Amino acid sequence: xxxxxxxxxxxxxxxxxxxxxxxxxxxxxxxxxxxxxxxxxxxxxxxxxxxxxxxxxxxxxxxxxxxxxxxxxxxxxxxxxxxxxxxxxxxxxx
Amino acid sequence: xxxxxxxxxxxxxxxxxxxxxxxxxxxxxxxxxxxxxxxxxxxxxxxxxxxxxxxxxxxxxxxxxxxxxxxxxxxxxxxxxxxxxxxxxxxxxxxxxxxxxxxxxxxxxxxxxxxxxxxxxxxxxxxxxxxxxxxxxxxxxxxxxxxxxxxxxxxxxxxxxxxxxxx
Numbered sequence: 001x002x003x004x005x006x007x008x009x010x011x012x013x014x015x016x017x018x019x020x021x022x023x024x025x026x027x028x029x030x031x032x033x034x035x036x037x038x039x040x041x042x043x044x045x046x047x048x049x050x051x052x053x054x055x056x057x058x059x060x061x062x063x064x065x066x067x068x069x070x071x072x073x074x075x076x077x078x079x080x081x082x083x084x085x086x087x088x089x090x091x092x093x094x
Numbered sequence: 095x096x097x098x099x100x101x102x103x104x105x106x107x108x109x110x111x112x113x114x115x116x117x118x119x120x121x122x123x124x125x126x127x128x129x130x131x132x133x134x135x136x137x138x139x140x141x142x143x144x145x146x147x148x149x150x151x152x153x154x155x156x157x158x159x160x161x162x163x164x165x166x167x168x169x170x171x172x173x174x175x176x177x178x179x180x181x182x183x184x185x186x187x188x189x190x191x192x193x194x195x196x197x198x199x200x201x202x203x204x205x206x207x208x209x210x211x212x213x214x215x216x217x218x219x220x221x222x223x224x225x226x227x228x229x230x231x232x233x234x235x236x237x238x239x240x241x242x243x244x245x246x247x248x249x250x251x252x253x254x255x256x257x258x259x260x261x
Contacts, residue, residue, distance in 0.1 A: 019248075026249040027256065030173045032207055036256050086259070 006067075007057035013050040017043055035085055042081035049074025101126060105134040106157075109144050111241055113168050114154045119243060163216075164232070170215050171236055174250035175200065175257075176208050180217070180233055188224040201260035 003011070024040035027033070052070055055061040101124075108123040109115065115123065121131050135155060138144040146153045147165075156165050171177055178198050183189065189197075195205035209225065212218035219228050227233050242250070 023245070023248045023252050026245070027252045030249065031175070031204065031253045031256070033204070033253070033256050033260075035259060036252070039256070 004057050007054055010050045010054035010057060014047055014054060017047045017050070021047060035088070038081055038085040038088070042078050042085060045074060045081060046078045049078070101130060102134045102137065105131060106138055106143055109138070109155045110157050112243070113156045113160055114165060114172075115243075116149075116152045116154060119245075120155065122243070164236070166215050167217050167232070167236060170211055170217060171233075171240060172242065172246060173208070173253065174242070174246075175204065175253065176212065177237060177240060179205065179208055179212070180227070180237060183218065183225060183227050184230060184234055184237075187230070188221075188226050190223055191225060194225065201257055204257050204260065 021040060021043040024036055024043055028036040028040055049070060052061065052074075053067050056064045056067050056070070104124050105120070105126065108120050112119060112123060117128070117131065117135070120135070121128055124131060126134070135144060135146070139146055139155075142158050145156050145158045145160075147156065154169075156168075160168070171180060175198070179194065179200075182194055182197055191205060191209060192202065194200075194209075195202050198205070209218055213220065217227070217229070217233060218225055220226075
């Protein structure tokens with residue numbers, strides 16, 4: 001099965017996101033730092049977006065030609081979560 | 095037969111080296127194929143050399159001789175920051191929490207989180223506002239035996255980075 005360039009990029013991105021995702025999730029479970037939870041969520045959203053794109057581009061989901069909305073919403077949510085990660089102030093114990 | 099017993103004793107040594115490790119961690123440590131590892135762990139559990147405990151979706155493996163209280167203490171001292179707190183408490187047997195957080199450059203909230211967990215496990219106690227270790231010898235032995243995995247190091251590094259944001 002020949003993979004399109006989009007499918008390849010989406011697959012590579014998914015693979016690259018696994019380690020930071022696992023590290024951030026483990027970090028949150030250990031430290032209960034809410035900032036780490038937001039960062040882990042951002043990675044999870046980024047991963048999910050690219051996973052959906054991957055499935056669409058290899059034909060396991062319909063709409064491979066119309067993935068812009070998925071990309072836009074995914075990128076927007078990731079950016080929002082990252083912005084919250086580094087700007088929110090947390091008071092008291094995590 | 096000898097090779098089989100060698101593999102089994104290697105699995106037992108791995109469990110003794112990193113008590114509480116999950117199956118995948120033990121695979122990384124022992125470098126045995128997953129099926130072989132599962133087989134040996136099953137035998138070790140049935141011979142009561144190793145105990146398995148369910149931890150959410152995973153199983154953790156401990157040497158059967160390890161007391162439940164020591165198992166919980168072992169789980170708690172794995173994060174680097176917790177170990178650093180305990181090392182300070184070993185050096186300064188009675189210290190205020192604020193002094194301890196300042197000495198480790200930890201945000202108060204982070205130190206509070208770790209110390210509360212250690213208090214719940216009765217590893218750390220507080221008397222007249224001073225923190226101390228009621229079982230210092232046991233803690234020192236546990237600290238000496240900790241061998242963090244690569245993933246533990248990565249996780250601790252990430253926790254340290256995020257704590258700097260709180261500072």
